[in-house]
Amino acid sequence: MSASAPITQDVHTIPRKLPEGPQNLIGMTREHMRNALIEVGTPEKQAKMRVGQIWQWIYQWGVRDFDAMTNLSKAFRADLGARFVIEVPEVVSKQVSKDGTRKWLVRIAGGHEVEVVYIPEEGRGTLCVSSQVGCTLTCSFCHTGTQKLVRNLTAAEIIGQVMMARDDLEEWPVPGARTGQPRLLSNIVLMGMGEPLYNFENVRDAMKIAMDEEGIQLSRRRITLSTSGVVPEIERTANEIGCQLAVSFHATTDEVRDTLVPINKRWNIETLLEALKVYPRGRNSERITFEYVMLDGVNDSDEDAYRLVELIKGIPAKINLIPFNEWPGAPYKRSSNNRIRRFGDIVNNAGYSSPVRKPRGEDIMAACGQLKSATERARKSRKQIAAEAGLSG
Numbered sequence: 456m457s458a459s460a461p462i463t464q465d466v467h468t469i470p471r472k473l474p475e476g477p478q479n480l481i482g483m484t485r486e487h488m489r490n491a492l493i494e495v496g497t498p499e500k501q502a503k504m505r506v507g508q509i510w511q512w513i514y515q516w517g518v519r520d521f522d523a524m525t526n527l528s529k530a531f532r533a534d535l536g537a538r539f540v541i542e543v544p545e546v547v548s549k550q551v552s553k554d555g556t557r558k559w560l561v562r563i564a565g566g567h568e569v570e571v572v573y574i575p576e577e578g579r580g581t582l583c584v585s586s587q588v589g590c591t592l593t594c595s596f597c598h599t600g601t602q603k604l605v606r607n608l609t610a611a612e613i614i615g616q617v618m619m620a621r622d623d624l625e626e627w628p629v630p631g632a633r634t635g636q637p638r639l640l641s642n643i644v645l646m647g648m649g650e651p652l653y654n655f656e657n658v659r660d661a662m663k664i665a666m667d668e669e670g671i672q673l674s675r676r677r678i679t680l681s682t683s684g685v686v687p688e689i690e691r692t693a694n695e696i697g698c699q700l701a702v703s704f705h706a707t708t709d710e711v712r713d714t715l716v717p718i719n720k721r722w723n724i725e726t727l728l729e730a731l732k733v734y735p736r737g738r739n740s741e742r743i744t745f746e747y748v749m750l751d752g753v754n755d756s757d758e759d760a761y762r763l764v765e766l767i768k769g770i771p772a773k774i775n776l777i778p779f780n781e782w783p784g785a786p787y788k789r790s791s792n793n794r795i796r797r798f799g800d801i802v803n804n805a806g807y808s809s810p811v812r813k814p815r816g817e818d819i820m821a822a823c824g825q826l827k828s829a830t831e832r833a834r835k836s837r838k839q840i841a842a843e844a845g846l847s848g
């Protein structure tokens with residue numbers, strides 16, 4: 456298929472601006488917040504400064520209550536309270552793995568639910584954020600891909616996951632104090648549920664908020680977006696977000712990749728590699744991560760390893776080998792440790808770093824590709840909502 460084919464998506468996003476009722480300040484870009492303040496009567500001359508103040512309360516100090524914003528007048532605080540809310544997704548449940556990994560199920564508008572995972576490591580911690588409820592793509596080894604119900608998350612729901620996690624980690628600094636180092640939540644990976652590049656604008660706006668210097672202040676080098684290969688959106692990722700890129704590569708022939716990552720039928724390996732070859736990088740040292748799930752007898756032979764290094768020649772890359780994480784009814788098995796090691800050695804000898812991703816939180820189904828549980832619950836909630844509204848039957 457041609458790379459210029461239009462992207463069709465049978466998913467919808469809840470509009471950012473709800474027609475009635477208070478608007479959520481979370482998820483708005485600075486510009487959007489400025490317009491919202493002007494619309495409700497803030498003088499244009501003051502609007503930028505007010506945005507700066509509110510922004511700092513919300514994103515630097517984690518404050519959710521207008522009354523606590525003490526550098527704003529009482530009258531202005533009351534105005535804000537009447538017209539806006541500051542809302543993050545609600546935590547439905549939390550599980551903690553024996554390795555310290557945390558998984559939250561959070562509820563968003565419409566009764567939908569998504570999962571968020573926090574992975575603590577030595578001197579750092581990574582939050583794995585979801586960009587969609589479910590995923591329209593159907594990668595055959597991924598649990599999320601078996602979920603039918605799909606909707607795009609809003610920017611508020613995406614950055615809201617980061618804020619919810621900071622709440623639970625108790626990591627908001629005390630106003631006036633210096634921010635602590637190292638951070639518990641120091642990195643973000645867009646590797647949860649969904650294909651981030653099928654929800655580009657919302658993901659971009661949310662990550663801009665995460666990177667804002669007067670807010671959560673995560674460097675663009677600490678944010679990694681993983682895509683299955685939505686080629687037309689790849690260049691925009693560099694230009695409009697500037698974060699690090701990971702690509703779910705997973706196979707070295709179109710025949711195999713077509714079955715594992717079906718989006719390959721639309722943008723095949725050659726088309727994908729072309730886009731990666733010209734991917735603009737902020738610095739020469741920045742490399743693209745090639746994710747490669749190790750599936751026993753499917754994509755893990757020596758030949759695959761040799762083909763892989765041949766294919767990526769000329770692309771500054773690192774290969775992340777991911778031992779397959781099983782889920783109930785999964786049609787694949789994890790490659791043996793010996794096989795993974797041998798594959799990694801071949802890639803490594805060709806000059807590419809090839810770390811093996813350590814499965815984390817497996818006991819709570821929090822590892823890569825295991826996220827799904829929202830489906831059944833979301834369906835139930837829809838039924839419940841219909842019943843409550845007297846629409847059942």
Ligand code: SAH
Pocket residue numbers: 594596597598645646647648649650651681682683702703704746747748777778779780781782823824825
């Ligand atoms: N939709 C995006 C990001 C989410 S998945 C993407 O596909 O890139 C994050 C990574 O986990 C991807 O590389 C994905 O292919 C991989 N993955 C999915 N299911 C997996 C499983 N069961 N075991 C190991 N990795 C898996």
Ligand code: SF4
Pocket residue numbers: 590591592593594597598599600601647648649650683703
């Ligand atoms: Fe979607 Fe990524 Fe899972 Fe494929 S691997 S189904 S793109 S979430």
